[in-house]
Amino acid sequence: MPFARLTIADPTVSPSVQQELVRSVGKLLVDVLHKEAEVVVTHVNLTSPQQWYVGGELVTGATGAHLEVSITAGTNSAEEKSAFVAQAYAALADALGVLADTVYVAIIELDGDAYGYNGVTQAQRRRDNPAEKD
Incomplete structure (x- = not known):
């Protein structure tokens, strides 16, 4: 049940991109983290490039971006998370072109007792249906 927040330092990114x-x-x-498509929520936040700095310097001639994904802790291996970070970065570069020198992809792992959707924590969801995917 991941929540993805994608911030892009370009308010002109088209709806199709x-x-x-x-x-x-x-x-x-x-495909990589084995999450259920029907509960993936994504928020796209377009911001001004005048607000994007790397190493204390305003980014010019490139697009700043940051992707963070919240998932339940312990549901993926280190190899799966590493593959996701690499492939997500490649997807950002493919869609946005030249990226800033530093672009982070963060996987935030949250305790299943403190994270859930529709009023049910992930831990409770697992107790109710152990076969359900995250």
């Missing part, structure tokens, strides 16, 4: 990125990130969440 935004949709491409949402689909790419969602597909990686399903």
Whole structure:
């Protein structure tokens, strides 16, 4: 049940490119991290490039981006997470072109007792249905 937040330092990114990125990130969440597509939520935040700095310097001639994904702790291996980070970065570069020198992809692992959706924690969801995927 991941939540993805994609921040892009370019308010002119077209809706079609935004949709491409949402689909790419969602597909990686399903294919690489084995999440259920129907509960993937993605928020795209377009911001001004005048607010994007790397190493204390304003980024020019490139697009700043940051992707963070919240998942339940302990549901993926180190290899799966590493593959997701690499493939998500590649998807950002494919869609956005030249990226800033430093672009982070962060997987935030949250305790299942403190994370859930529709009023049910992930830990409770597992207790109710141990076969359910995250």
